Amino acid sequence: MYAFNYQKAKSVADAAAALAKNPDAKALAGGQSLIAAMKLRLAAPAAVVDLGGVAELRGIKSDGKNLVVGAMTRHSEVVFSDDVRKAIPALAHLAGEIGDRMVRNMGTLGGSIAHNDPAADYPAAVLGLGATVETNKRKIAADDFFKGLYETALEPGELITSVSFPVPKRAGYVKFKQPASRFALVGVFVADTGSGVRVAVTGAGPCVFRVPEMEKALASKFAPESVANIRIPDKGLNSDIHASAEYRAHLVTVMAKRAVQAALG
Amino acid sequence: MPVKVSMTVNGKPVAAEVEERTLLVTFIRENLRLTGTHVGCDTAQCGACTIHMNGNAVKACNMLAMQAEGADILTIEGVAAADGTLHPMQEAFREHHALQCGFCTPGMVMSAIDLVKRHPKPTEAVVRAELDGNFCRCTGYHNIVKAILDAAPKVAAMR
Incomplete structure (x- = not known):
């Protein structure tokens, strides 16, 4: 790891000021992606602004209509939260599928979606539920947040403060784990919301994406067979030693079927 | 620039x-x-560096010492009683010979204590699934799982 300056932020305003002042600074959430990337010298920020001490970024609130999860809330807090399990059990399930127990004790929601790894789990929930990402500057709809490979709508000096998930009628998430890393080879989040059905796919492409054809079919009949014959094109999907683009495209249909089944309980 | x-x-x-x-972990x-x-893999996969921070198991190779500023840390050296009682x-790892070369053992024990705290009455399937962050490259999982299942009620009785 290259040397850097370390700063512990006391508040969101404090962190935002430090990040705005230094374009080569990085926000450190749980560090489960950033520290690993810095050790491999894939990331070499000149300064690190640690959000670990910012209490206002942690916590889970539910009012029955929306579930608001603070950016620095650890995955394990989401897994074991009664509020989450009651409002959106699929979200608690998804959080429990991330990494391993030790990683879940450190990793955070905000860190995961700001990083936007193409195989991360949380982007599928944020896009699949049509959540709203709240930052220190504005509110960003999930459909506008994820821009591409490791790319989001966040501007320099902009910090995620929380994510507001609308509570769906029912939802399910199923992923096919890459057997070594446990990242999603393909993961599909399906949500039957008050304003239609949403299907979000992670792991398959360079960035999480929706499948409108499946959404339409599920809106007329919310059942696994509705998506069973919908194939997505493999053009532009990820291809590596673990799985070809064709294989991933096939998995999208299989995982979508299972996710609908999971949503039906 | 050094920091305190x-x-x-x-x-x-x-x-x-x-x-x-x-x-x-270096600290x-x-x-x-x-x-x-x-330190096994040094990439947050093998779990040999597992310690507890404020009561939760974490991988000490994948975080800065500064992230533990002010925290309460428990390592394998602090797990036994002051008089040396395991x-x-x-004790369950010893009893069931839940180790071969022993390199993964400190991380396994720290992870296992956290596991039974989260799941006081785990099934074998839960133990196997929850151990996915700890690798035993001797592949001695069978006795490790037996030890954890045996210890779970005893650890629960401690509290």
């Missing part, structure tokens, strides 16, 4: 001047000379 870091490790307050980039092993916490999880 301080925390509580196994009940004792400790402090040192370290480089900002010092990993927690524990090299500054505190507590070498029971191992923790029930350590």
